[in-house]
Amino acid sequence: MRKDLITSALAVVLFTLILGLAYPLVVTGVSQVAFHDKADGSQITRDGKVVGSKLLAQPFVIDTGKKDGDGNPITRPNPRYFQPRPSATGYSASATYFSNRGPNQASARFFYRDALAAYLQLEKPFTPGLTDAAVPVDAVTTSASGVDPHISPANARIQANRVAKTRGLPLARVEQLIAANTDGRFLGVLGEPGVNVTQLNLALDTVTA
Amino acid sequence: MAQGYLQFAVFFGALVIAMPLLGGYMARLFTGQRVFLSPLLGPVERSTYRLLRTDPGAGQDWKAYARSVLVFSFVGWLALYLILRTQTIQPFNPEGFHSGAWDVSFNTVSSFVTNTNWQFYGGETTMSYFSQMTGLAVQNFLSAAVGIAIAIALIRAIAKRRGGGGVGADAADRSIGNFWQDLTRALLYVLLPISIVAALVLVSQGTLQTLAGSVGFHGISRASGELALGPVASQEAIKELGTNGGGFFNVNSAMPFENPTTLSNFIELWLILLIPVSLTWTYGRMVRSRRQGYAIFSAMAVLFVIGVVVVYVAELHVTPAQHLAGVTSHHIAGSTGGNMEGKEQRFGIADSALWTAVTTVTSCGAVNAALQSLTAIGGLVPFANLSLSETIFGGVGTGMYSMLLYVLLAVFLGGLMVGRTPEYLGKKIEAREIKLVTLGTLFTPLVALVGAALATASAYGKASIYAEGPQGYSETMYAYMSQANNNGSAFAGYTGYVQPNPGNLGAHGVTFADLAGGVVMVLARFAPILFVLAVAGVLVKKKASPAGLGTMRTDTPTFVVLLLGVVVIVGALTFLPALLLGPVVQGLTTRLF
Numbered sequence: 001m002r003k004d005l006i007t008s009a010l011a012v013v014l015f016t017l018i019l020g021l022a023y024p025l026v027v028t029g030v031s032q033v034a035f036h037d038k039a040d041g042s043q044i045t046r047d048g049k050v051v052g053s054k055l056l057a058q059p060f061v062i063d064t065g066k067k068d069g070d071g072n073p074i075t076r077p078n079p080r081y082f083q084p085r086p087s088a089t090g091y092s093a094s095a096t097y098f099s100n101r102g103p104n105q106a107s108a109r110f111f112y113r114d115a116l117a118a119y120l121q122l123e124k125p126f127t128p129g130l131t132d133a134a135v136p137v138d139a140v141t142t143s144a145s146g147v148d149p150h151i152s153p154a155n156a157r158i159q160a161n162r163v164a165k166t167r168g169l170p171l172a173r174v175e176q177l178i179a180a181n182t183d184g185r186f187l188g189v190l191g192e193p194g195v196n197v198t199q200l201n202l203a204l205d206t207v208t209a
Numbered sequence: 210m211a212q213g214y215l216q217f218a219v220f221f222g223a224l225v226i227a228m229p230l231l232g233g234y235m236a237r238l239f240t241g242q243r244v245f246l247s248p249l250l251g252p253v254e255r256s257t258y259r260l261l262r263t264d265p266g267a268g269q270d271w272k273a274y275a276r277s278v279l280v281f282s283f284v285g286w287l288a289l290y291l292i293l294r295t296q297t298i299q300p301f302n303p304e305g306f307h308s309g310a311w312d313v314s315f316n317t318v319s320s321f322v323t324n325t326n327w328q329f330y331g332g333e334t335t336m337s338y339f340s341q342m343t344g345l346a347v348q349n350f351l352s353a354a355v356g357i358a359i360a361i362a363l364i365r366a367i368a369k370r371r372g373g374g375g376v377g378a379d380a381a382d383r384s385i386g387n388f389w390q391d392l393t394r395a396l397l398y399v400l401l402p403i404s405i406v407a408a409l410v411l412v413s414q415g416t417l418q419t420l421a422g423s424v425g426f427h428g429i430s431r432a433s434g435e436l437a438l439g440p441v442a443s444q445e446a447i448k449e450l451g452t453n454g455g456g457f458f459n460v461n462s463a464m465p466f467e468n469p470t471t472l473s474n475f476i477e478l479w480l481i482l483l484i485p486v487s488l489t490w491t492y493g494r495m496v497r498s499r500r501q502g503y504a505i506f507s508a509m510a511v512l513f514v515i516g517v518v519v520v521y522v523a524e525l526h527v528t529p530a531q532h533l534a535g536v537t538s539h540h541i542a543g544s545t546g547g548n549m550e551g552k553e554q555r556f557g558i559a560d561s562a563l564w565t566a567v568t569t570v571t572s573c574g575a576v577n578a579a580l581q582s583l584t585a586i587g588g589l590v591p592f593a594n595l596s597l598s599e600t601i602f603g604g605v606g607t608g609m610y611s612m613l614l615y616v617l618l619a620v621f622l623g624g625l626m627v628g629r630t631p632e633y634l635g636k637k638i639e640a641r642e643i644k645l646v647t648l649g650t651l652f653t654p655l656v657a658l659v660g661a662a663l664a665t666a667s668a669y670g671k672a673s674i675y676a677e678g679p680q681g682y683s684e685t686m687y688a689y690m691s692q693a694n695n696n697g698s699a700f701a702g703y704t705g706y707v708q709p710n711p712g713n714l715g716a717h718g719v720t721f722a723d724l725a726g727g728v729v730m731v732l733a734r735f736a737p738i739l740f741v742l743a744v745a746g747v748l749v750k751k752k753a754s755p756a757g758l759g760t761m762r763t764d765t766p767t768f769v770v771l772l773l774g775v776v777v778i779v780g781a782l783t784f785l786p787a788l789l790l791g792p793v794v795q796g797l798t799t800r801l802f
Contacts, residue, residue, distance in 0.1 A: 004277050007389060008284040010261050012351075015396065016288070019350045020343030023401065024443040027408045031418035031442065034409070039418040041436050041466060043426075050426040053436055055415055055465035060430045078430050085554065094423055094435040095334050095711055096460040098579040100702040101550055102680035103528035103588070106801040108550075112534035132535040136544035137527065138554050140536055144463030144578050150554035154543030183470070183555065189212075189219055191471025192545055192557030201429055 044202060054199055056147040057084035059091050077122055079166045081204070082151070082159050084197045085138055086115055089146035099142040115140035126162040134158075150194025153182060169207065177203050213521055213559030220563060221514075223479055224486050231399075231483060232490025232502075238398050239361045239391065240495065250397050257393050265393070268384025271746030274362055275739055277388040278355060282322055282735070285351055289318045292344035293336075296713075302337035303422025306712045309335060313706045313718035319727035321345050323734035324352035324604055326448070326455030326574045326697035327688075327726060329705030333437040333458050335713050338420060345455055346444045350400050351392075353451030353484075356606030357399070358391035359738055360488060361495075363610050366745035367634055368496045370753050385745045399484070400450060407446035407480055414476075415469035417441040417457075441467055449480035452604040454574030454697045462564070462577040463553055471555055474577060478564060481573045485602035488609045496634055500764035505612055508772045512601045513570050516590050521562035523587035524548050529799040548587070551579025562587070569594035572604030574697020581676075581684060581700040585796035588683070591698065592788055595690040596780040598653050604695060610741045615779075616763070617646045617744070619772045623761050632760055635753030642747045649740030653733045654783040657693035660729040661686045661787065669721035673704045678802025683791035690784075692726045693733040 031039040042054040052058045060081035066074045077083050084091070088099035101108040116132055119139050124130045136154040151159075156178045164174040181200040184193050237244050258265045269277065292299075296308040309317065313329050320327040326349075330336065336345070362385040371382050412418045417438055424436045441457045445467055448454060458464040468474055489509065493502020525547040527538045540546040545557040552561045561578035568575050569591040580591055594601065600612045617633060621643050624631025631638040664670030664685050673688075674681040680702075687700040705722035709715050762768060 001276065001280070004280040005284065007261050007263050007277070008281040011281060011389070011392070012284050012288050014257065014260055015351060016343050016347050019396070019401065020347040023405070024342045024346065024440045027405065027412075027443040028418050028420060028440055030409060031412040035412045035418075038415045039412050039442075040421065041417050041419070041424070041438050042415050042469075043424065043436070044429075046429070050424055050436075051429050052426050052434065053466075055469050056436070058428045058434060060428075081430055091434070093466075094437040095331065096458050096464055097331070098460060098551055098701050099582065100579070100676070101530070101582050102676055102683075102702075102795075103530060103548075103582070103584050104795050104798065104801050105530055105677065105680055108528070108530035109534045109801055112531050112536050116535055133537045133539070134541065135537065136541050137531075137536055137546060137549045138544060141531070141548075141550040141552075143549075144551045144553050144576075145458075145460045145465060147465060148553045148555075149465060152544040152554060154541050157543065186471040186475065190216055190475050191555050191560055194554040198429070205429065 044198070046202070052198060053093070054196070055149055056093050057087065057091050057149045057197060060084070060201060079122065079162055081201045082156065082163060082197045083122070085143045085148050085151055086140065087146040088142045091147055093147055096146055098144065101142065112140055123158055123162055126165050127158050130158065149196050149198050150183065151197055153178070153193055153195055156195040163204065167204070173207070177207070210525070216559050217517055217563060220475065220478060224482055227483060228487050228490050231487035233494060235399060235487060235491040236494035238394055239491070244398065246398055246402065254393060254397055257397070258389070261389060263389045265387050265390035267387060268381055269387055270383040271385055271742045274385055274388050275742045278359070278738060279735065281388070281392070282355065285348060286318055286322045289321060289344050289348055290314060292340055293317060296337045296340055299337050299339040301339040301342065301420060304337070304712060306335060306337050307714050309713060310716060310718045312720045312723040316705060316718070316723040316727040319730045320697065321348035321453070321455060322352055323695050323730045324356055324451070324453060324572060324607065325692060325695040325730045325734070326453045327692050327699065327730065328455055328574070328697070329718070329723060329726070331459035331708065332456055333439070334708065334711040335716070338439050341444060341457060342440055346447060349444070349447045349451045349453040349455070350396055353400060353447070353453065353605045354392050354395035356604055357395040357484070358388055358606065359741060360606035360609040361391050362386050363613055363741055363745045364492055364495050366749035367613070367636070369749050383746070383750060385742070385749050400447065403450055403480070404443070404446040407450060407476065408442040410476060411442040411445055411473055414473040415465070416445055416473060417466045418443060445477070446480065448575060449477045449573065450483065452481055452485065452571045452573040454568065456575060462575045463579070468577060471560065474556055474560055474564070477575070478567050481567050481571055481575070482602055484605040485571055485608045488606065492609065498634070498764065501634070504764045504769050505616065508769045508776070509601045509612065511773060512597065512776070513566065516570060516594055516601070517563055517566040520565050520583070520587045520590045521559060523584045524558045524562050526584060528584050530801055533799070533801065548582070548584050551582030553577065565591060566594070568698055569696065570601035570603070572599050572607060572694060572696045574691065574699070576698055579701065580698060581680070581702050585792050588700070589788070589792040589796060592687065592690065592784070592792055593780070595694050595696060596784040596788070597776055598650065598780065599694050599696070600776050607695065611737070614646045614649045614741065614744070615776050616772060617642065618650065619768070619775045620761065620763060622775060623768070623771055627761060629759055629761070632754070633763060635756060636748055636751040642744050645740050645744045645747070649737050649744065650779065652736050652740070653693050656729050656733045657690045658783070658787065660689035660693060660725055663725060664689060664722070672719050673722040675704065676702050679791050679794045680802065683795065686787060686791050688726065689729060692729045695730060695734050
């Protein structure tokens with residue numbers, strides 16, 4: 001028993017040094033040299049300032065100047081930008097959590113109803129004849145991370161009408177940018193294609209500028 | 210649809226290719242033969258034994274082995290608790306997080322030492338980099354290595370052949386190996402090298418690996434936001450490889466900073482099943498009959514594939530709440546369709562379904578989609594997988610030894626059916642070991658059900674439940690099943706920690722949920738380990754007799770079916786009544802609650 005205690009204590013100390021310090025620090029060192037930008041979170045800089053990460057969604061909204069009951073500013077989507085998927089966390093990249101919306105919850109039904117209405121209100125003026133049944137499911141459901149940077153190509157095609165109109169760009173140009181910012185399946189097999197909204201909006205801003 | 214099945218086939222193919230390579234490597238490693246890393250790691254291994262002041266050649270009988278396991282885990286528990294409670298004086302704490310509350314720390318420590326990685330805390334808002342690296346990630350390695358060691362010890366006992374009479378067995382005959390040697394070898398030769406390679410590959414995909422603190426930013430269209438950073442990849446690699454599952458971030462592998470691309474997702478999935486799958490090959494090699502390994506692999510694979518297909522098909526449909534709100538249930542070109550609530554676009558339905566099945570058959574609590582937002586039938590699969598007590602591949606090592614208990618049970622039942630003394634690989638299976646096997650297989654379900662019953666039937670559990678109707682019950686039931694099976698995935702929503710601000714300031718645990726969960730995890734990890742080692746202690750002494758004409762074969766499809774029957778019937782009898790109240794009710798109704 002005593003011998004086991006001594007060995008255990010030594011083992012915990014020794015393995016903590018190897019696995020808890022040497023291993024992560026060596027991996028950090030190699031990563032910082034070999035994949036510096038990626039290891040630091042694929043940060044996007046514009047005019048020397050960090051404006052987000054390529055891998056994370058962020059809100060593209062306009063402040064309405066009004067405040068809600070809790071004193072938080074009420075915003076509306078900025079029509080000049082593609083809109084990412086709904087987020088349970090307000091696109092927080094520093095405190096993530098799930099939406100916890102179950103399959104049979106009444107509160108979930110109201111959420112989807114409101115999300116559908118909001119999507120139609122934003123897009124219908126630019127895509128006449130758009131109905132509930134034509135709205136892709138990713139546009140009205142919350143992502144897992146709350147910062148899912150991708151939307152489905154179908155969702156992007158609908159939003160393209162609005163963005164092209166409000167920015168005065170030819171639709172073909174916007175669709176070109178969508179294609180350039182679509183991450184396909186790996187080797188054509190794994191995962192699903194998605195349009196990276198953060199990078200797409202960044203690219204849009206350089207076109208108009 | 211075809212696209213999804215193609216992905217599953219590619220994934221399974223990649224595992225089957227790796228199985229003989231790693232399986233054979235581990236068989237040579239744990240029987241003391243040279244492996245290709247020996248020239249490099251041999252000196253390190255020998256210095257380790259010198260530093261630990263232990264003689265790796267000294268065989269241990271099952272009691273000595275068990276004592277080493279328990280003492281080592283207890284010391285590891287104390288060390289981790291100390292680390293989590295002293296965050297304020299640690300280096301690598303750029304956000305200046307305070308220490309965790311005592312009750313939630315109790316739960317977290319029990320969770321990581323038992324390879325569960327149940328998380329009541331939010332990683333990026335409560336844990337310093339120091340706690341993540343030297344505390345949580347170290348236990349990811351150690352608890353995984355302990356699991357492998359136990360499995361190897363049991364296999365060794367089954368495989369051991371000895372001559373002479375059965376009475377007066379000497380020390381060498383009772384030895385099931387040396388725990389310190391098995392532990393060191395699992396860490397140095399298996400877990401660490403694969404983790405280093407995997408971590409670097411993940412960083413190449415965009416997984417974080419930095420010691421810098423969080424970065425504030427002004428967004429492309431509007432001022433706001435902060436990027437939480439950290440040494441993620443080094444932890445992500447062992448989190449998957451060791452079937453641990455505790456995420457650096459609260460949303461785990463759904464977070465793009467943990468799992469940025471479809472390729473990183475594929476690699477992480479592959480890492481989770483790599484060791485559990487390979488151990489079936491190791492088993493075949495160590496008992497000198499590859500067919501025995503194939504039989505166990507086949508039984509596991511059948512249940513796994515069924516689970517994948519059921520979640521996938523279920524998730525291709527929308528939920529009742531979505532349907533009633535008017536969300537379209539038909540497929541739109543250029544969209545994934547199906548239930549995308551709590552799922553990431555880059556993974557879509559297929560990769561989220563595959564991940565759900567992979568992480569709930571193994572004891573890996575990682576998630577890349579929110580389990581509580583699955584459709585009812587999709588959500589039933591994680592429940593069903595947990596009902597089968599980690600026997601379908603299972604956690605690293607734990608899956609193998611849990612399945613071997615069921616194998617012994619099936620051999621015993623088969624023996625009763627044909628009216629002969631049951632034998633496994635030439636060793637008679639008798640009353641004493643069957644009692645131990647039964648205790649070993651039923652203990653985990655017992656602890657799960659008692660925990661869930663206390664939480665649902667008493668007022669203490671109420672503080673943790675927010676969801677209305679059967680969803681609240683499902684979340685509670687799952688919490689205790691997950692903790693008892695040392696899985697760690699969650700129908701999140703069941704709460705054990707209230708945290709008004711980032712950094713632990715003003716936060717407090719929900720004491721009942723934290724303590725009950727912690728005790729459940731510890732009991733359901735170490736009691737079965739003791740029963741398994743006791744079985745090993747009995748089997749190692751048994752004389753093996755050559756197989757005769759009447760011996761029931763254990764490497765045939767017939768036996769695989771018998772084994773499947775035993776696993777499924779024990780699981781169903783134990784959990785069906787409890788599941789009826791939760792996911793089954795949700796699946797049968799379109800009513801909202």
